[in-house]
Amino acid sequence: MLAVLSAGVLAQAPVRFDRIDVLNEEAPSFLHYDVTTTGVYPAGTALRFVEQLKVVVTLPAEGLYLGASLRSQSLTYEGALLRTGDGRGLFWSAGLATRLLMPYAAQAGIAWRFGFMRLGIGVQAASGATWARPAWSEWQVLPTIGLGFGPNLAPGMP
Amino acid sequence: MNPPDPRRAPPLSRRVVTGLLATALMGCGLLDAPGTPTLVSHRAGAGRFPENSRSAVIAALAAGDAALEVDLVLTRDEIPVLSHDAFLSRELCTHADGSPLPEEPVLIKDLFLAQLLEGYRCGGVADPDTPGAEVLADRLMTFTELLLLAAPFPDVTLQLDIKQDPVDTLDADTYAEVILAHWNAAMLSNPMFITATYPETLRAFEARQDVTTLRIWPNFPPGANTTLVGLGNELTRTLGFQELVQLVREADADGIAVAFQVADRAAMETVRQAGYKTALWTANKESELTLFCKWPIDYLITDYPERAPCR
Numbered sequence: 295m296l297a298v299l300s301a302g303v304l305a306q307a308p309v310r311f312d313r314i315d316v317l318n319e320e321a322p323s324f325l326h327y328d329v330t331t332t333g334v335y336p337a338g339t340a341l342r343f344v345e346q347l348k349v350v351v352t353l354p355a356e357g358l359y360l361g362a363s364l365r366s367q368s369l370t371y372e373g374a375l376l377r378t379g380d381g382r383g384l385f386w387s388a389g390l391a392t393r394l395l396m397p398y399a400a401q402a403g404i405a406w407r408f409g410f411m412r413l414g415i416g417v418q419a420a421s422g423a424t425w426a427r428p429a430w431s432e433w434q435v436l437p438t439i440g441l442g443f444g445p446n447l448a449p450g451m452p
Numbered sequence: 453m454n455p456p457d458p459r460r461a462p463p464l465s466r467r468v469v470t471g472l473l474a475t476a477l478m479g480c481g482l483l484d485a486p487g488t489p490t491l492v493s494h495r496a497g498a499g500r501f502p503e504n505s506r507s508a509v510i511a512a513l514a515a516g517d518a519a520l521e522v523d524l525v526l527t528r529d530e531i532p533v534l535s536h537d538a539f540l541s542r543e544l545c546t547h548a549d550g551s552p553l554p555e556e557p558v559l560i561k562d563l564f565l566a567q568l569l570e571g572y573r574c575g576g577v578a579d580p581d582t583p584g585a586e587v588l589a590d591r592l593m594t595f596t597e598l599l600l601l602a603a604p605f606p607d608v609t610l611q612l613d614i615k616q617d618p619v620d621t622l623d624a625d626t627y628a629e630v631i632l633a634h635w636n637a638a639m640l641s642n643p644m645f646i647t648a649t650y651p652e653t654l655r656a657f658e659a660r661q662d663v664t665t666l667r668i669w670p671n672f673p674p675g676a677n678t679t680l681v682g683l684g685n686e687l688t689r690t691l692g693f694q695e696l697v698q699l700v701r702e703a704d705a706d707g708i709a710v711a712f713q714v715a716d717r718a719a720m721e722t723v724r725q726a727g728y729k730t731a732l733w734t735a736n737k738e739s740e741l742t743l744f745c746k747w748p749i750d751y752l753i754t755d756y757p758e759r760a761p762c763r
Binding site: 326331335342345393394396421424425429431433434 | 690691694695713714739743
């Protein structure tokens with residue numbers, strides 16, 4: 295369904311590059327768990343870091359963003375809470391994360407956009423669902439942090 | 453467009469963001485429900501004595517180790533002996549007279565127990581994987597000997613790692629039949645669980661008896677590049693083509709034993725939430741053991757249990 299929705303939106307107008315997330319809000323386990331293994335297995339942590347790097351583009355519908363990393367793909371909506379003079383500022387966000395387009399997690403939070411940087415924090419509820427085991431029976435809830443750099447196109451910015 | 457000026461940010465929202473960021477950061481690594489894994493002495497404590505040896509088993513039991521992992525292979529006359537490989541290791545074993553083994557593998561399934569005990573010695577060559585371990589040449593130990601030695605220690609858990617494979621050993625049904633027969637005949641009250649790489653091996657045990665089984669993952673075939681195998685499994689799991697609970701169910705197993713290099717703690721927690729057991733292998737450095745002692749897993753497998761803070 296997410297794929298159909300995304301394809302439909304993408305067909306209407308070209309997408310624009312928003313940012314690259316070096317800390318992916320959809321992969322909170324990287325910060326919570328994988329970073330702690332750096333001292334014992336740095337190669338593994340480095341690989342997990344690469345896996346969670348996310349490219350985010352804006353979609354033609356205002357406030358809608360599409361993100362993709364090896365670990366996940368997501369559709370996120372952002373709405374304004376406080377705008378600064380340049381159109382950026384504080385936004386709330388809510389999104390759905392997928393693994394190869396299999397929905398497995400939902401998250402919500404707030405994001406501070408300033409200059410070329412976006413900093414997001416929130417909470418994610420994630421299941422272990424994959425195409426190999428499409429089940430949503432086990433859940434984990436973790437706080438999330440996202441840190442991205444790029445043109446930083448806040449909702450409504452030209 | 454004017455360049456952005458962060459100084460124009462409203463002070464209130466900045467304080468809110470800073471506060472929430474601090475809260476989120478505090479959560480990182482501090483959300484642990486500390487684990488209490490049972491430490492398993494890998495190959496009976498290969499950090500102290502030659503792997504899977506009589507001396508290692510005796511030392512581990514005397515040291516009060518909580519659990520022992522041993523590898524089992526069947527001889528031609530279907531006697532289980534302790535050996536990590538389906539063949540005699542050229543690095544760790546010699547002929548009884550001390551001469552080196554031939555280049556072509558000496559398969560244990562081709563030898564009768566008597567031939568194995570009379571003709572070969574293992575442990576008399578230093579193992580580069582476990583520096584500091586005693587070097588002591590000895591005959592291979594049989595499973596029956598292990599059970600006799602373990603009998604006075606009923607609280608010690610035994611992990612039987614079944615080294616059955618489709619090419620170099622006898623078949624899975626024979627392994628399950630013979631090993632369970634030995635185990636049942638010993639009538640030990642020790643907790644015991646079976647591990648194996650191949651699902652068909654685990655299924656053969658499950659089909660005969662209600663026994664706890666854990667699937668070893670990933671499978672590192674002999675001679676394979678372990679980095680590439682690990683990387684391939686990591687990526688297929690990350691992308692969602694493999695999933696740990698699914699791997700457990702596929703083998704009709706009761707849990708999974710994961711190499712720590714590819715272990716994803718969140719995925720391991722999912723396995724536990726689904727009601728299955730989890731094990732991690734093989735952490736040997738103090739830093740590794742200190743970290744993994746805090747993971748919520750059932751078993752932590754190590755050559756050096758004495759180095760673990762959760763001992």
